[in-house]
Amino acid sequence: MSDIFNSNRFFVVIGNRAVTAPFRLSDMPGSAGRMDIMCRCVAQALFISHGIRRDTSVCLVLKGEPDPPKSILIRGDSVRYLAPDERNVGGIIRKALSLSLTNEWIKSTPGVYVARKDIGDILKEIKKDFRILYLREDGIDIRKSRFGEKTAFVLGDHIGLTEKDEKVVLRFADSIVKLSPLSLQADQCIVITHYELDRLKT
Amino acid sequence: MSDIFNSNRFFVVIGNRAVTAPFRLSDMPGSAGRMDIMCRCVAQALFISHGIRRDTSVCLVLKGEPDPPKSILIRGDSVRYLAPDERNVGGIIRKALSLSLTNEWIKSTPGVYVARKDIGDILKEIKKDFRILYLREDGIDIRKSRFGEKTAFVLGDHIGLTEKDEKVVLRFADSIVKLSPLSLQADQCIVITHYELDRLKT
Numbered sequence: 001m002s003d004i005f006n007s008n009r010f011f012v013v014i015g016n017r018a019v020t021a022p023f024r025l026s027d028m029p030g031s032a033g034r035m036d037i038m039c040r041c042v043a044q045a046l047f048i049s050h051g052i053r054r055d056t057s058v059c060l061v062l063k064g065e066p067d068p069p070k071s072i073l074i075r076g077d078s079v080r081y082l083a084p085d086e087r088n089v090g091g092i093i094r095k096a097l098s099l100s101l102t103n104e105w106i107k108s109t110p111g112v113y114v115a116r117k118d119i120g121d122i123l124k125e126i127k128k129d130f131r132i133l134y135l136r137e138d139g140i141d142i143r144k145s146r147f148g149e150k151t152a153f154v155l156g157d158h159i160g161l162t163e164k165d166e167k168v169v170l171r172f173a174d175s176i177v178k179l180s181p182l183s184l185q186a187d188q189c190i191v192i193t194h195y196e197l198d199r200l201k202t
Numbered sequence: 203m204s205d206i207f208n209s210n211r212f213f214v215v216i217g218n219r220a221v222t223a224p225f226r227l228s229d230m231p232g233s234a235g236r237m238d239i240m241c242r243c244v245a246q247a248l249f250i251s252h253g254i255r256r257d258t259s260v261c262l263v264l265k266g267e268p269d270p271p272k273s274i275l276i277r278g279d280s281v282r283y284l285a286p287d288e289r290n291v292g293g294i295i296r297k298a299l300s301l302s303l304t305n306e307w308i309k310s311t312p313g314v315y316v317a318r319k320d321i322g323d324i325l326k327e328i329k330k331d332f333r334i335l336y337l338r339e340d341g342i343d344i345r346k347s348r349f350g351e352k353t354a355f356v357l358g359d360h361i362g363l364t365e366k367d368e369k370v371v372l373r374f375a376d377s378i379v380k381l382s383p384l385s386l387q388a389d390q391c392i393v394i395t396h397y398e399l400d401r402l403k404t
Contacts, residue, residue: 036287048385049385086238086287183250184397188393198384
């Protein structure tokens with residue numbers, strides 16, 4: 001498991017109220033604490049047309065009731081049975097939330113891992129290998145930012161980051177980056193981040 | 203109803219197999235003919251963080267069984283009860299598909315209209331007011347494109363456009379535009395189109 005973060009692009013998304021126990025797929029925006037946002041972030045991080053971004057992974061840090069925090073890691077290089085619709089992604093998250101946890105990553109389904117980890121634990125784990133960028137609306141324009149071979153992007157859900165989580169993120173972040181002149185949804189930020197990086201590569 | 207296309211940005215999305223009768227919200231990627239793609243396109247066309255793009259409208263041209271074609275228009279300036287999750291958007295589409303149709307737009311719910319119209323009918327209606335751009339992977343880079351005050355973007359679902367539909371679109375299109383070096387999903391194309399236009403405006 002030493003290569004668990006073996007991707008070039010990595011997205012870390014904080015779900016402030018996203019629940020930490022199995023939930024109803026038919027009520028993800030309500031009783032599951034805006035789990036729909038988490039699902040869209042996973043889909044937008046990993047899918048292109050007719051394919052998966054094998055060089056990308058995404059980690060959801062779920063902080064809602066009843067058993068926070070839990071982190072779910074989905075690796076583009078090994079995930080299977082994933083489709084881009086919210087209900088499918090929700091099913092994969094729900095399965096991971098049904099497992100008994102430890103502080104170490106355990107495998108839920110192919111390419112999907114879950115652990116009792118908070119945002120600080122995740123960033124500490126990836127710090128050695130990744131340049132960490134915090135996506136916030138007052139940062140440096142992404143078009144003026146530098147990217148290493150391996151870059152991780154941290155972003156929040158509709159609530160943003162709590163003051164406490166932001167302090168943790170700022171301790172690890174190499175830079176604060178902004179994308180758009182408008183305030184966008186988390187999954188839209190992921191689409192745009194990929195897009196800007198894709199343009200740099202070609 | 204003469205101002206039915208009263209927006210500055212307009213997205214026209216063709217759903218080749220998206221069904222034209224009420225469907226099960228729990229099986230949108232399957233028996234509803236990839237209606238999940240249509241839902242994501244609506245959400246990405248209309249939502250920003252904590253708000254709706256009032257200057258944007260989106261039209262879905264549904265061509266699946268049992269009763270094609272049907273077009274559903276959702277206006278950002280007047281839509282209500284819309285949330286960005288697929289299930290919510292699906293409910294709004296399903297309601298519109300339950301109505302008896304004519305060749306003229308009829309209102310389903312606030313800001314949502316439905317009619318027996320195919321892609322050619324839609325483009326003919328908007329041609330007078332909008333510059334029409336067809337999003338295709340071999341077009342001119344969007345960063346080198348010109349935009350008028352009112353621009354419409356035409357794009358297909360995972361299948362793309364049939365030869366027949368493409369002929370119709372090319373008859374109306376002012377230009378063919380490409381976004382990314384990669385082949386992306388329809389909703390991702392909408393996010394990026396908005397993003398590029400938002401950057402031009404500021």
